[in-house]
Amino acid sequence: MSAMTLSPAWRVTAHVALLMVCFAIIGPMLLVVGTSLKPDNEIFSPLPFPVSPTLDNYAAILGDAAFRTYLWNSTGTTLLRVAGQLVLCVLAAYAFARFRFPGHNALFFLVLGAMMIPPQLTMIPNYILIADLGWFDTWTGIIVPNLAMPFGTFLLRQHMLAFPRELFDAAEVDGAGPWRQLWLVLIPNLRPALGALAIVLFIEAWNEYFWPLLISETDRSATLQIGLRGFLNEETGDEFGKLMAGVTLASLPALAIFFAFQRQVMQTFVSSGLKG
Amino acid sequence: MGEVNLSGVAKRFGETVAVEALDLSIDDGEFVVLVGPSGCGKTTTLRMVAGLEEVSAGTIRLAGEDVTARRARERDIAMVFQNYALYPHMTVAENVGFALRMKGFSAADRAARIARAAELMGLSDLLARFPRQLSGGQRQRVAVCRAIVREPAVFLFDEPLSNLDAQLRVSARTEIRALQSELNTTSVYVTHDQVEAMTMADRIVVMHQGRVQQIADPVTLYEAPANTFVAAFIGSPAMNIVTATHDGEQLKVPGGALAAAPAASVGVRPEHLTPGEADGAFVLSGSVHLSETLGGETLVHLKPDDGAHVWQVRLPGHPRLTTGDALTVSAPLAHVHLFDEAGTRIGTAA
Amino acid sequence: MVPVTAAEAPRTRPRLWARLAAVREETALPLLFLSPTILLLGVFVYWPLLYTVYLSFVDWNFVADSKDFVGFENYSGILGSTLFNDAARNTLLYVVGSIPLKVLLPIPIAIGIWGLSQRMGDIYKTIIFLPTLISFVVVAIAFSWLLNPFMGIIGEMLRLVGLRMPAVFSDADLALWGILGISTWKIIGFNTLLYLAGLATINRDYVEAMRVDGASDGSIFRHLIWPMLTPTTFFVAIATVIFSLQQVFTPIDVLTQGGPSNSTTNLFYMVYQYAFVTFNVGFGSAGTVMLFALMIIVTLLKVKAFERWVHYQ
Numbered sequence: 001m002s003a004m005t006l007s008p009a010w011r012v013t014a015h016v017a018l019l020m021v022c023f024a025i026i027g028p029m030l031l032v033v034g035t036s037l038k039p040d041n042e043i044f045s046p047l048p049f050p051v052s053p054t055l056d057n058y059a060a061i062l063g064d065a066a067f068r069t070y071l072w073n074s075t076g077t078t079l080l081r082v083a084g085q086l087v088l089c090v091l092a093a094y095a096f097a098r099f100r101f102p103g104h105n106a107l108f109f110l111v112l113g114a115m116m117i118p119p120q121l122t123m124i125p126n127y128i129l130i131a132d133l134g135w136f137d138t139w140t141g142i143i144v145p146n147l148a149m150p151f152g153t154f155l156l157r158q159h160m161l162a163f164p165r166e167l168f169d170a171a172e173v174d175g176a177g178p179w180r181q182l183w184l185v186l187i188p189n190l191r192p193a194l195g196a197l198a199i200v201l202f203i204e205a206w207n208e209y210f211w212p213l214l215i216s217e218t219d220r221s222a223t224l225q226i227g228l229r230g231f232l233n234e235e236t237g238d239e240f241g242k243l244m245a246g247v248t249l250a251s252l253p254a255l256a257i258f259f260a261f262q263r264q265v266m267q268t269f270v271s272s273g274l275k276g
Numbered sequence: 277m278g279e280v281n282l283s284g285v286a287k288r289f290g291e292t293v294a295v296e297a298l299d300l301s302i303d304d305g306e307f308v309v310l311v312g313p314s315g316c317g318k319t320t321t322l323r324m325v326a327g328l329e330e331v332s333a334g335t336i337r338l339a340g341e342d343v344t345a346r347r348a349r350e351r352d353i354a355m356v357f358q359n360y361a362l363y364p365h366m367t368v369a370e371n372v373g374f375a376l377r378m379k380g381f382s383a384a385d386r387a388a389r390i391a392r393a394a395e396l397m398g399l400s401d402l403l404a405r406f407p408r409q410l411s412g413g414q415r416q417r418v419a420v421c422r423a424i425v426r427e428p429a430v431f432l433f434d435e436p437l438s439n440l441d442a443q444l445r446v447s448a449r450t451e452i453r454a455l456q457s458e459l460n461t462t463s464v465y466v467t468h469d470q471v472e473a474m475t476m477a478d479r480i481v482v483m484h485q486g487r488v489q490q491i492a493d494p495v496t497l498y499e500a501p502a503n504t505f506v507a508a509f510i511g512s513p514a515m516n517i518v519t520a521t522h523d524g525e526q527l528k529v530p531g532g533a534l535a536a537a538p539a540a541s542v543g544v545r546p547e548h549l550t551p552g553e554a555d556g557a558f559v560l561s562g563s564v565h566l567s568e569t570l571g572g573e574t575l576v577h578l579k580p581d582d583g584a585h586v587w588q589v590r591l592p593g594h595p596r597l598t599t600g601d602a603l604t605v606s607a608p609l610a611h612v613h614l615f616d617e618a619g620t621r622i623g624t625a626a
Numbered sequence: 627m628v629p630v631t632a633a634e635a636p637r638t639r640p641r642l643w644a645r646l647a648a649v650r651e652e653t654a655l656p657l658l659f660l661s662p663t664i665l666l667l668g669v670f671v672y673w674p675l676l677y678t679v680y681l682s683f684v685d686w687n688f689v690a691d692s693k694d695f696v697g698f699e700n701y702s703g704i705l706g707s708t709l710f711n712d713a714a715r716n717t718l719l720y721v722v723g724s725i726p727l728k729v730l731l732p733i734p735i736a737i738g739i740w741g742l743s744q745r746m747g748d749i750y751k752t753i754i755f756l757p758t759l760i761s762f763v764v765v766a767i768a769f770s771w772l773l774n775p776f777m778g779i780i781g782e783m784l785r786l787v788g789l790r791m792p793a794v795f796s797d798a799d800l801a802l803w804g805i806l807g808i809s810t811w812k813i814i815g816f817n818t819l820l821y822l823a824g825l826a827t828i829n830r831d832y833v834e835a836m837r838v839d840g841a842s843d844g845s846i847f848r849h850l851i852w853p854m855l856t857p858t859t860f861f862v863a864i865a866t867v868i869f870s871l872q873q874v875f876t877p878i879d880v881l882t883q884g885g886p887s888n889s890t891t892n893l894f895y896m897v898y899q900y901a902f903v904t905f906n907v908g909f910g911s912a913g914t915v916m917l918f919a920l921m922i923i924v925t926l927l928k929v930k931a932f933e934r935w936v937h938y939q
């Protein structure tokens with residue numbers, strides 16, 4: 001049974017229109033990648049693709065010590081942040097999904113409420129706090145304020161609520177306390193949800209700009225997003241190939257992960273949009 | 277060592293009373309079935325015994341020890357759940373061995389005990405499979421296997437057969453009962469199916485609306501039901517229970533009358549009514565309203581001439597009766613039960 | 627275990643301890659699990675909101691020793707400033723411009739994808755979704771080069787056919803529309819996915835049934851698809867308003883820093899400008915408080931919209 005629901009005339013129209021939209025989406029990407037592959041003498045050529053493609057620009061950007069530092073800072077802060085976020089989300093979601101305790105609803109409301117508050121509304125006191133703590137321009141400063149993740153807590157709580165209660169009972173009868181029920185029974189069965197959440201958190205952290213902009217100052221903590229922005233300000237025209245290679249590299253991890261786990265990622269993104 | 281003792285055990289959810297103060301003593305090795313319609317409190321009672329539900333009042337003792345405030349994992353019990361509750365990410369062997377792992381058994385000890393229990397349940401070939409690769413019947417056996425491997429003081433069963441098809445259910449209940457006799461482990465078994473209760477139990481606890489109606493062995497329950505609820509619930513087709521009036525001499529019911537003391541209602545099981553009149557028996561007459569063939573027997577709906585009530589009569593074989601045929605049946609007075617206003621059984625008409 | 631005779635068992639002590647242990651498990655344990663999350667949210671979300679309110683009543687520059695109380699001067703100061711005027715006007719423009727581009731345009735795209743075969747639809751969907759994955763910094767950098775009038779490739783191409791590329795991001799009349807354009811490029815796929823989630827709830831058997839009954843495409847759209855999409859549209863519209871206010875921060879900062887002559891700044895960027903460009907903490911905080919009030923209103927609308935959306939599903 002085909003899932004088609006448009007009549008043939010409309011189907012043709014839809015294909016034409018969608019191809020145009022896709023071209024508008026993908027065209028700029030191809031131009032960027034094309035330029036990143038151009039040798040120096042072709043940079044100003046109006047051709048979208050290099051005549052004699054080269055990886056020189058990639059070699060140049062990867063040879064740049066500053067870029068490598070940004071890459072390292074981005075990788076380190078992102079992985080640590082995502083790992084921390086996952087642990088905190090799992091614990092908080094488990095508390096909400098599994099237990100009835102005084103203050104349950106109030107605390108849940110508190111967590112949900114935080115989801116609605118964009119970072120720009122809290123930036124001034126946070127900036128002062130980070131400075132007072134001595135976390136300015138450090139990985140700690142970039143990671144710690146982002147560790148609590150209301151959306152992830154909410155998402156995992158939903159999945160945990162859908163988990164059959166009988167399995168907790170069985171584990172309880174089998175002699176497992178709440179802690180072992182969590183790690184030995186619940187978590188192994190939540191792997192798909194955790195994986196999708198991890199990917200969305202990774203992409204979000206990798207692409208983060210606002211918070212590092214406030215507290216990154218030097219190579220000690222500047223991430224790729226901050227570093228690339230700096231390149232834009234200082235590079236001169238003939239270095240555009242190198243800059244395009246840089247932005248291409250910076251986009252690769254998220255795209256690669258997406259293509260590996262497409263379906264779940266899209267679903268999780270949609271639910272983050274519905275709540276966030 | 278496996279006796280269970282409930283005294284004054286009650287459960288309230290807010291304003292609602294799920295289980296009213298309940299006293300029950302179960303001997304070591306006894307097989308007790310809690311039976312009743314859904315919402316009668318039987319599962320809640322079982323969960324309180326398990327420690328999965330806190331009691332609102334009363335005391336629970338296992339093997340003489342007060343375990344009321346202990347959690348399920350601190351009680352020496354094993355439970356078989358309605359949906360089996362097998363861990364989806366574990367193999368059959370891991371499922372069966374999980375409780376042993378939690379208790380800190382060594383891998384070698386675990387393997388030996390798993391192998392023994394699996395053999396007992398005929399699961400030896402399935403140990404490496406995951407629950408999703410098993411049929412419903414196999415899952416049910418794994419759930420039982422998981423309970424027996426621990427050699428607990430008490431087995432608890434929460435409607436373990438309700439997800440099986442009718443044929444499998446019959447063989448499974450025989451198997452569980454045989455297994456229990458062999459292991460001689462105290463068992464508490466919850467079901468809504470009175471046939472299951474009657475065939476399996478040493479003793480049955482009939483519950484209704486959170487209250488115990490009667491605690492007795494199957495035969496007593498059948499022959500001397502404590503009240504109209506038990507009378508109607510146990511036995512299939514259900515006992516005929518008819519409102520009666522007393523005219524000073526006789527107790528009158530639609531289609532018949534009998535010399536007896538005053539009673540609010542009269543109950544006769546369909547299988548105790550036989551064709552024809554007999555001396556000193558309770559006689560009913562009327563016409564055939566409907567006749568259903570059940571296989572080896574026939575269920576006849578007998579409509580008295582005044583038509584106020586339709587009696588169900590279970591006749592052996594295939595009497596060729598058609599609608600409208602006149603029919604007279606009778607039952608020995610020892611099988612005619614009398615109930616008072618409140619529905620409590622007074623005795624028989626004999 | 628020592629067998630205890632049933633009736634005379636010493637009940638109180640062991641039972642009390644066991645009960646306390648149970649309470650600990652039911653209450654203390656979840657609170658322990660929650661504590662890191664709650665602590666962090668308290669320190670980095672809720673406390674800052676309160677502290678911002680305090681800061682909105684003082685005159686401070688991050689470094690001075692004294693924070694002088696100035697009452698509502700910061701508020702009146704902002705309301706009277708050109709920056710606020712420009713930011714408020716631009717915010718309105720961003721919102722108004724976003725409606726057709728980010729809210730309405732994805733509707734036919736989503737319907738097109740939904741109406742095609744699963745395989746083709748998935749390919750289109752995947753391509754359109756890609757910009758969601760790319761950081762806004764990368765998007766802004768890429769477009770700043772693509773649209774660069776002197777060195778960008780689009781400029782070079784236009785030059786071939788004798789056209790001149792305008793300097794989008796340094797032209798006060800064009801810059802805002804440039805930023806609106808690239809933020810549309812970034813979000814259109816995401817919004818399309820939201821609409822597809824709404825469309826997914828339509829039972830295709832109805833479409834077949836209507837077709838069998840001889841309904842035209844137009845009446846299928848009017849009677850089946852549109853009623854389903856109305857609540858989604860409302861929801862996407864409000865979500866997009868929040869997005870427009872908050873997320874265009876990055877392209878503004880990367881491309882124009884609010885200029886030229888305040889033509890691209892919005893209320894969120896204005897707060898940043900006050901606090902971190904001119905170090906006027908009082909103005910920045912007062913602006914934040916006003917924004918917060920605005921956010922609450924919009925968020926309440928969004929929750930309402932979401933309820934309706936879910937209700938329709």
